[in-house]
Amino acid sequence: MAFSAFIEKIRPRSIxxxxxxxxxWLLVLEIGVGWLVIAGPVSDILKQxxxxxxxxxAKTIAHMPTIRRAxxxxxxxxxxxxIAEAIRESIGASYVVVGDKDGIRFSHPKADRIGxxxxxxxxxxxxxxxxxxxxxxxxxxGPSLRGxxxxxxxxxxxxxxxxxxxxxTRIHEAIPSHLNKPFTLVLAMVLVGIASAFILxxxxxxxxxxxxxxxxTSLYLERGVILEAIREGVVAIDSHARVxxxxxxxxxxxxxxxxxxxxxxxxxxxxxxxxxxxALETGEAEYDQERIVNDKDMIFNIVPVMRNNKPxxxxxxxxxxxxxxxxxxxxxRVQEYSELLRVQTHEYSNKLHTIxxxxxxxxxxxxxxxxxxxxxxxxxxxxxxxxxxxHPVIAGILLGKFNRAKELRIMFNxxxxxxxxxxxxxxxxxxxxxxxxNLIDNAFEAVLERKEDYRVVELSFTxxxxxxxxEIEDSGPGVGIEDTDRIFEKGVxxxxxxxxxxxxxxxxxxxxxLGGDILVADSMLGGALFTVTIPKKGPxxxx
Numbered sequence: 001m002a003f004s005a006f007i008e009k010i011r012p013r014s015i016x017x018x019x020x021x022x023x024x025w026l027l028v029l030e031i032g033v034g035w036l037v038i039a040g041p042v043s044d045i046l047k048q049x050x051x052x053x054x055x056x057x058a059k060t061i062a063h064m065p066t067i068r069r070a071x072x073x074x075x076x077x078x079x080x081x082x083i084a085e086a087i088r089e090s091i092g093a094s095y096v097v098v099g100d101k102d103g104i105r106f107s108h109p110k111a112d113r114i115g116x117x118x119x120x121x122x123x124x125x126x127x128x129x130x131x132x133x134x135x136x137x138x139x140x141x142g143p144s145l146r147g148x149x150x151x152x153x154x155x156x157x158x159x160x161x162x163x164x165x166x167x168x169t170r171i172h173e174a175i176p177s178h179l180n181k182p183f184t185l186v187l188a189m190v191l192v193g194i195a196s197a198f199i200l201x202x203x204x205x206x207x208x209x210x211x212x213x214x215x216x217t218s219l220y221l222e223r224g225v226i227l228e229a230i231r232e233g234v235v236a237i238d239s240h241a242r243v244x245x246x247x248x249x250x251x252x253x254x255x256x257x258x259x260x261x262x263x264x265x266x267x268x269x270x271x272x273x274x275x276x277x278x279a280l281e282t283g284e285a286e287y288d289q290e291r292i293v294n295d296k297d298m299i300f301n302i303v304p305v306m307r308n309n310k311p312x313x314x315x316x317x318x319x320x321x322x323x324x325x326x327x328x329x330x331x332x333r334v335q336e337y338s339e340l341l342r343v344q345t346h347e348y349s350n351k352l353h354t355i356x357x358x359x360x361x362x363x364x365x366x367x368x369x370x371x372x373x374x375x376x377x378x379x380x381x382x383x384x385x386x387x388x389x390x391h392p393v394i395a396g397i398l399l400g401k402f403n404r405a406k407e408l409r410i411m412f413n414x415x416x417x418x419x420x421x422x423x424x425x426x427x428x429x430x431x432x433x434x435x436x437x438n439l440i441d442n443a444f445e446a447v448l449e450r451k452e453d454y455r456v457v458e459l460s461f462t463x464x465x466x467x468x469x470x471e472i473e474d475s476g477p478g479v480g481i482e483d484t485d486r487i488f489e490k491g492v493x494x495x496x497x498x499x500x501x502x503x504x505x506x507x508x509x510x511x512x513x514l515g516g517d518i519l520v521a522d523s524m525l526g527g528a529l530f531t532v533t534i535p536k537k538g539p540x541x542x543x
Contacts, residue, residue: 055147415460446476
């Protein structure tokens with residue numbers, strides 16, 4: 001426990017400390033490897049040089065006339081000792097030994113050992129074979145590296161030997177001095193590495209937006225969990241349109257096998273038709289765009305990743321359009337029912353207050369007449385819609401708009417000759433609700449600025465023939481010729497208020513999806529006339 005706590009305490013927590021620790025560990029590694037790689041060869045080279053130097057010195061001494069005469073005369077007390085010591089001191093050798101063919105020393109750094117046998121057991125090749133060589137042996141002074149060579153008289157006969165040696169301990173002491181330069185270079189490299197670590201840490205800190213490694217790791221793990229938690233498909237591409245990130249939902253919606261997708265795949269091979277390259281080129285975001293991917297309608301939100309005002313990549317989220325349509329349909333249905341209940345509650349509240357007032361003033365006949373008129377009028381509308389429009393969703397929206405018109409004090413006339421019984425099953429009733437509901441709402445808003453007596457909206461519909469036709473006209477200000485195309489664009493509205501310009505945009509979208517047409521003309525009531533035609537045969541010929 002104590003050791004793990006210590007490790008946790010010294011664990012680097014910032015990019016700078018990470019890099020400094022890395023450089024320091026690299027230093028330790030370099031020193032260790034350097035000692036193994038450099039020290040061995042340096043030691044061998046140094047020994048080779050010392051040994052060769054000792055051998056050359058021994059050969060030089062062996063050819064000296066004084067040495068040869070003294071050995072021939074077997075004069076151990078001549079000037080051999082003086083010559084040998086002088087040479088030893090001048091070259092820094094540990095010893096210079098001159099001996100006869102019997103191995104008796106004629107010189108030695110310690111005078112008391114002159115006249116005694118040479119120790120080491122390596123004189124054989126020189127005295128018996130006449131060879132010169134380098135050997136390692138243990139003498140009276142300790143382990144040494146020595147150069148051995150025979151001494152011959154003028155007739156070529158071996159009369160002795162010369163041994164010049166360097167103690168091994170002295171050689172080992174000399175090795176570090178030869179490693180100073182390499183280790184100086186290593187140290188310089190380490191210092192440069194530490195300085196570079198600080199510079200690199202500063203740069204990485206800037207590149208990573210000031211995040212530390214642990215924070216980057218947490219963000220990476222969190223990103224993966226977040227992506228998989230999102231039910232929409234998420235895809236990110238880089239500046240070369242290569243796929244960098246994609247969650248499981250993206251592969252499911254695109255019907256693509258994740259195992260065949262890697263970072264070298266271009267987005268066109270994963271999501272053909274998604275149109276992400278356009279955002280990469282223009283740097284403009286796109287929202288709620290319909291795209292066809294692998295023969296499936298998708299709704300895309302595409303946002304470029306900007307850096308220094310240049311797109312560095314693109315992130316896109318998408319989902320099948322039919323799922324969004326289903327959700328929107330359910331929400332629309334709930335809203336319509338809620339609006340219907342609200343309007344009915346408000347309207348009947350007013351009527352109840354009126355009836356209560358008539359009763360209080362004892363105007364009983366008027367109260368009965370009001371009740372009868374309201375009941376007959378409302379029942380008449382319900383009866384007509386029940387017979388002419390046997391589709392609850394469409395009938396419900398019309399009844400809701402009827403009540404809404406009464407609340408707004410708008411005369412909303414529904415053509416009683418209309419019929420909506422022959423609606424093919426392929427036509428989704430929710431789309432008709434969107435078309436009719438938004439057109440009626442648009443007509444209501446157009447007449448609200450009129451006086452109450454001039455607030456008129458009329459609706460007629462028929463399913464006779466090969467088409468389903470709706471006509472909605474109003475007594476409002478109408479639509480100018482120059483605006484007939486623009487009013488269906490998203491965000492365009494003649495009302496000049498926020499959150500407008502969506503209703504007619506949705507109308508055109510749904511009409512196009514059903515393969516129909518919508519026309520705008522002047523109404524006999526003085527306002528606009530919208531005519532929607534939907535073929536009973538769908539785009540693929542189905543009915």
